[in-house]
Amino acid sequence: MTWPIIFKDVFTRAAANLTDQVRAAFTWEQARATLDGLPDGGLNIAHEALDRHVAAGHGGQVAIRWLGKDNDRRDLTYAELSADAARFANVLAQHGLAPGARVYALMGRVPELYAAALGTLKAGMTFTPLFAAFGPEPIKARMEIGEGNVLVTTAALYRKKVASWIRDLPSLRLILILDDAPAPEGCVALRPAMAAASDQFETAMTTADDMALIHFTSGTTGRPKGAVHVHGAVIAHAATGRFALDLKPGDIYWCTADPGWVTGTSYGIISPLVNRVTMIVDEAEFDLERWYGILQNEKVQVWYTAPTAIRMLMRAGKKAAQGYDFSHLRFLASVGEPLNPEGVLWGQEVFGHPFHDNWWQTETGGIMIANTADMDIRPGSMGRPLPGIEAGIVAQEGDSLRNCKPGEIGELALRPGWPSLMRAYLHEKARYDKCFVDGWYLSGDLAMQDKDGVFWFVGRADDLIKSSGHLIGPFEVESALIEHEAVAEAAVIGIPDETAGEVVKAYVALNPGFEVSAELERSIRGFARKKLGAAVAPREIVFRKQLPKTRSGKIMRRLLKARELGLPEGDISTLEADEK
Numbered sequence: 104m105t106w107p108i109i110f111k112d113v114f115t116r117a118a119a120n121l122t123d124q125v126r127a128a129f130t131w132e133q134a135r136a137t138l139d140g141l142p143d144g145g146l147n148i149a150h151e152a153l154d155r156h157v158a159a160g161h162g163g164q165v166a167i168r169w170l171g172k173d174n175d176r177r178d179l180t181y182a183e184l185s186a187d188a189a190r191f192a193n194v195l196a197q198h199g200l201a202p203g204a205r206v207y208a209l210m211g212r213v214p215e216l217y218a219a220a221l222g223t224l225k226a227g228m229t230f231t232p233l234f235a236a237f238g239p240e241p242i243k244a245r246m247e248i249g250e251g252n253v254l255v256t257t258a259a260l261y262r263k264k265v266a267s268w269i270r271d272l273p274s275l276r277l278i279l280i281l282d283d284a285p286a287p288e289g290c291v292a293l294r295p296a297m298a299a300a301s302d303q304f305e306t307a308m309t310t311a312d313d314m315a316l317i318h319f320t321s322g323t324t325g326r327p328k329g330a331v332h333v334h335g336a337v338i339a340h341a342a343t344g345r346f347a348l349d350l351k352p353g354d355i356y357w358c359t360a361d362p363g364w365v366t367g368t369s370y371g372i373i374s375p376l377v378n379r380v381t382m383i384v385d386e387a388e389f390d391l392e393r394w395y396g397i398l399q400n401e402k403v404q405v406w407y408t409a410p411t412a413i414r415m416l417m418r419a420g421k422k423a424a425q426g427y428d429f430s431h432l433r434f435l436a437s438v439g440e441p442l443n444p445e446g447v448l449w450g451q452e453v454f455g456h457p458f459h460d461n462w463w464q465t466e467t468g469g470i471m472i473a474n475t476a477d478m479d480i481r482p483g484s485m486g487r488p489l490p491g492i493e494a495g496i497v498a499q500e501g502d503s504l505r506n507c508k509p510g511e512i513g514e515l516a517l518r519p520g521w522p523s524l525m526r527a528y529l530h531e532k533a534r535y536d537k538c539f540v541d542g543w544y545l546s547g548d549l550a551m552q553d554k555d556g557v558f559w560f561v562g563r564a565d566d567l568i569k570s571s572g573h574l575i576g577p578f579e580v581e582s583a584l585i586e587h588e589a590v591a592e593a594a595v596i597g598i599p600d601e602t603a604g605e606v607v608k609a610y611v612a613l614n615p616g617f618e619v620s621a622e623l624e625r626s627i628r629g630f631a632r633k634k635l636g637a638a639v640a641p642r643e644i645v646f647r648k649q650l651p652k653t654r655s656g657k658i659m660r661r662l663l664k665a666r667e668l669g670l671p672e673g674d675i676s677t678l679e680a681d682e683k
């Protein structure tokens with residue numbers, strides 16, 4: 104078999120059987136050739152996500168199955184979503200906005216959010232979704248940094264979080280208000296405007312290098328960065344959706360992330376639509392029974408969620424999952440934080456399939472390293488680099504980088520060249536340039552590679568603990584703690600110590616039915632010591648009802664550490680309410 108045939112096979116069956124041969128044969132040019140493109144070498148995300156499917160006769164397939172908070176529901180077909188995107192693009196054009204304009208969305212997961220995202224891209228403008236639970240300050244800061252021209256929001260969010268400052272934003276041109284009621288003064292009501300607009304819009308002639316999205320990072324390690332992404336990213340979204348999430352046309356797919364975070368856009372809008380699946384959009388927040396109900400009643404086949412949610416399900420126990428029919432599930436994946444081995448296996452026990460952990464960042468735009476469908480999962484690992492991705496573990500040596508040996512901890516690095524790599528941090532050229540050294544993109548995460556080429560996450564570079572000459576990754580310690588029957592979640596930091604340099608301190612949230620006591624503390628410490636050895640196990644354990652997390656569900660260890668050391672808390676604009 105010659106390589107193009109193998110390659111074609113992967114794409115036409117979309118069954119990601121990623122043999123070494125297939126991995127080696129893959130090229131991004133070939134991946135691009137599976138898409139439509141625009142005349143003269145152009146490329147536009149909205150065209151690939153919607154219009155080409157309609158042109159190919161799939162307009163009647165449901166693109167979005169929307170589940171409202173109040174149990175109302177709505178199906179939007181590919182043809183309907185494509186028409187709504189065109190209407191939204193027309194509304195923007197009617198107000199004098201031209202390609203290059205920056206459109207921000209601040210709203211819950213309602214169908215118009217998806218029409219706005221795709222309509223903006225169709226019009227050749229740049230889209231930035233913001234998480235609706237943000238306070239006024241983070242919203243303002245992000246619109247200022249991104250020089251937003253348009254804001255699409257609801258009347259309630261406008262009054263509560265936006266009205267007091269937005270008129271002072273020099274770049275602002277238009278405010279669109281979603282609700283049916285008359286829009287506040289100076290704003291335009293979106294629904295009547297869309298209803299009056301044409302459902303035909305000629306897609307802007309964007310190229311693969313034109314700006315498409317600005318995404319702010321989660322702010323886990325410090326001030327959020329505005330990562331710039333281009334239309335060419337859709338090539339990666341198409342391929343990685345097949346390879347890492349096993350998406351096949353017609354699948355019922357549910358990504359639980361909000362589009363305010365990059366996962367909710369790359370894999371909650373673009374990748375699923377490009378791969379022509381039917382995606383579930385749930386307007387409501389996490390709720391155990393609701394989620395189990397959705398998996399069962401909507402017959403979800405592919406499910407992409409996050410460790411924080413998986414740990415909440417685990418906390419409620421296996422009994423809570425009994426009586427549901429999960430037989431439609433085919434593939435489970437997780438991203439956002441390392442997934443503890445306990446969580447991987449729990450998927451197998453409760454859903455009949457393990458969770459497939461995969462790794463990527465806002466900056467990489469798409470999944471880079473994954474436990475794929477064809478692999479034997481190694482619980483606790485990130486898996487292997489996807490086709491077209493070269494990853495390495497590197498360490499500083501003088502002015503340059505060297506490759507680490509198998510088993511050696513170093514920084515996780517990627518060879519630039521894949522299509523969804525960010526093109527800039529807005530207004531932060533120096534911070535951006537620092538990410539590229541010696542022909543590598545440096546991720547800021549520490550990891551190691553085993554002799555079989557499988558990657559294992561160790562921790563954020565900032566979170567590594569150095570104790571008596573040992574390098575300790577918080578993930579390893581946290582995963583061991585979670586195996587104790589009383590522990591639901593754990594966060595581990597290093598605190599200064601005169602003899603050891605640093606010692607490990609753990610913050611722990613308990614499972615229901617367990618009470619805080621000195622005896623329990625001793626029991627958990629003893630358990631960890633047995634698993635990890637005395638040098639690595641926590642010296643001290645404190646109990647918390649909840650751990651500080653970003654709104655995208657990531658534990659903010661730097662905040663625990665700052666509080667521990669009495670240092671300033673730094674940027675906490677993405678922090679969810681927590682207890683000190």
Ligand code: ATP
Binds near residue numbers: 324460461
């Ligand atoms: P900031 O860059 O502002 O500090 P952030 O890094 O949390 O925030 P994101 O881009 O949303 O912002 O998250 C990417 C990071 O999340 C990765 O660099 C990694 O640290 C962590 N992460 C994501 N998926 C995984 C995974 N499967 N295993 C381990 N870590 C993961």
Ligand code: MG
Binds near residue numbers: 547
């Ligand atoms: Mg980051």
